[in-house]
Amino acid sequence: MVTNQASMKRNGIQDWVSLRATALIIALYSFYIAFVFFTAPTLTYPIWQGIFASMFMKVFTFAALVSIMLHVRIGLWQVLTDYVKPAGLRAGIQYVLNLIAFAYVAVGLFVLWGV
Amino acid sequence: MQLNFSIYRYNPDIDDAPRMQEYSLEVEEGQDMMVLDALIALKESDPTLSFRRSCREGVCGSDGMNMNGKNGLACITPLSALGKGKIIVRPLPGLPVVRDLVVDMTQFYTQYEKIKPFLINDDNHPPSREFIQMPEERAKLDGLYECILCACCSSSCPSFWWNPDKFIGPAGLLHAYRFLIDSRDSATDERLNDLDDAFSVFRCHGIMNCVSVCPKGLNPTKAIGQIKSMLLQRAV
């Protein structure tokens, strides 16, 4: 299980496609947020809240958060297999980093829920 | 005119650690020469300086080395292309050093071997004389067959530095594609099977160091992109 997680049992094509698919969503989301930022005359809390109150924005934000998690999972696996050679240590680091990535999604979800 | 060099020296039998040694060479004012000619001249005065070379005209691929931070063939790199200051010469990065500028290319050749660099044809009727291709089919091999296996590309690729045992590297993949698109080769599927994992091809992140150093002007990144799309098309 540990080596399965930490070493080479990933699917190259699938990862390659997933990285690009999630990158697209993250990019679109970033551009959209930038657009909102620069077009709004002033950004007060009620306006900000109004933007995130729409169902569209909630779904889009959640999709972006999940995309970041998946992107991070694959990307960090690649970085870690490059730089951390002992499989046990790598599995440990990966476990912690994946947990942090998941925490970001969870926090984001609760925030969205609360708006 | 005096030219100054700083050259990597290491003899594992004697030295504890590698060091850079300073050399200087007296040449006529305004005279240009290839780095290899300069090395040969320096070796006259210091016969212990070691490097590989054979054809001295960019054909054999023996004298790949790192000159002022960029990999290339010493025999076709003019000193004038390296700027005015001191010239720093090091062995190809990432490969074990045998001595001075001579590196151990085993890892590089092992990856090359993996892609089965020969024509495989299992059709029942092997041609008795020529194996005919249409000009368009032959044209697909241009930009691929010219590779001289100098290792300048693979030893400049960070992905190859970190995973020389699992990532085929740009040179090997260029050759892999050369056989994948050869109309006479019948092992396309088997070849793709061998490459279908997370490291062999997909460790290439398109950094394109390989393209910027190839002394033959080849484009391994493009070939790697083609292999990726062949693998993708097969998967969907």
Ligand code: SF4
């Ligand atoms: S692709 Fe270019 S740099 Fe790489 S081994 Fe072949 S000739 Fe050398």
Ligand code: SF4
């Ligand atoms: S394009 Fe790929 S093979 Fe070429 S240097 Fe970059 S990672 Fe290496």
Ligand code: FES
């Ligand atoms: S000596 Fe043959 S390529 Fe330079």
